[in-house]
Amino acid sequence: MTDAQQFASDNYAGICPQAWAAMEQANRGSASAYGDDDWTQAAADAFRTLFETECEVFFAFNGTAANSLALASLCQSYHSVICSAQAHVETDECGAPEFFSNGSKLLVAPTESGKLDPAAIRRLATGRADIHFPKPRVVTITQPTETGQVYTIAEIEGIAAVCRELGLRLHMDGARFAHACATLGCAPADMTWRAGVDVLCFGGTKNGMAVGEAVLFFDPVLAQDFDYRCKQAGQLASKMRFLSAPWVGLLESGAWLDNARHGNACAQRLAAVVAALPAVALMFPVEANAVFLTAPDAMLDGLRARGWKFYTFIGGGARFMFAWDADPARVDELIADLRAVAGVAEPAEARVLADA
Secondary structure: OOOOOOOOOHHHOOOOHHHHHHHHHHOOOOOOOOOOOHHHHHHHHHHHHHHOOOOEEEEEOOHHHHHHHHHHHHOOOOEEEEEEOOOHHHHOOOOHHHHHOOOOEEEEEOOOOOOOOHHHHHHHHHOOOOOOOOEEEEEEEEOOOOOOOOOOHHHHHHHHHHHHHHOOEEEEEEOOHHHHHHHHOOOHHHHOHHHOOOEEEEEOHHHOOOOOEEEEEOOHHHHOOHHHHHHHOOOOOOOOHHHHHHHHHHHHHOHHHHHHHHHHHHHHHHHHHHOOOOOOEEOOOOOOOEEEEEOOHHHHHHHHHOOOOOEOOOOOOEEEEOOOOOOHHHHHHHHHHHHHHOOOOOOHHHHHHHHO
């Protein structure tokens, strides 16, 4: 590929070496189908080791399926799911959670940060209790949020506490779960089942894999018949080893965390410069691998004219996402072009390095 690297989405990235090597090994010879193979067992065991618990593990092709099927397994059609108005399941799943649950309603809480809090959950869960209203059953949080912010462990524990009080289950959409772990510097168990999370969807696609998400049930009872649900939804891969083997490569090598740390560091590299540019501002705190910035339309058009691609679907600002393979030199090119469209001279030390 000869196209210059872009940061419009971390979905632009290829497969990281550890995942690729595991897939190559899994491709040698034949193996039993539909998950009855050594690779799938090894991947499930690697998750149990990482999370320090005997969780039930399932593999799906993408995040839409993982989230939607997980939520559907926790609900009946007459139940409802509480989420932030900015949650991915609300804004970017094309109604899949409602579809796979046969109609469970999403109850959305307006939030400025994209984060849910116990008070918002309580308002939605207790606002009505009559039979004409879909009964609240599940809370889902996105970690990190769609705006790139990370729930602290204390915040998750606070949400879990109100869930337990009100008889609600807690689901975590972790499309970029690894990036949140890298930010908090915590054990995955501390951010999930020890904090009160019942089900986690752990994202692989944005962490160096080609495709694939893992659904982890920390209470085995909740996983009953989930394999049938996956089959019915077209998520049971016949050659399952090619979904599970990359997880072995990521988890056993530690690449899942190294990849996330690198993406986060590149985001911080850009954020440090944005804060000093005139007419440019960060829209949200940079806590994972996303940078959202606001700038005059002329400046954004100037970036586009210089060949940069980015989305402006959240609040009108430009979003830049940094994947496992983000090239720091390319990040610096983006920084230089941001300075140029802002009318700010490049620092002398940067020019000396460029000339060298």
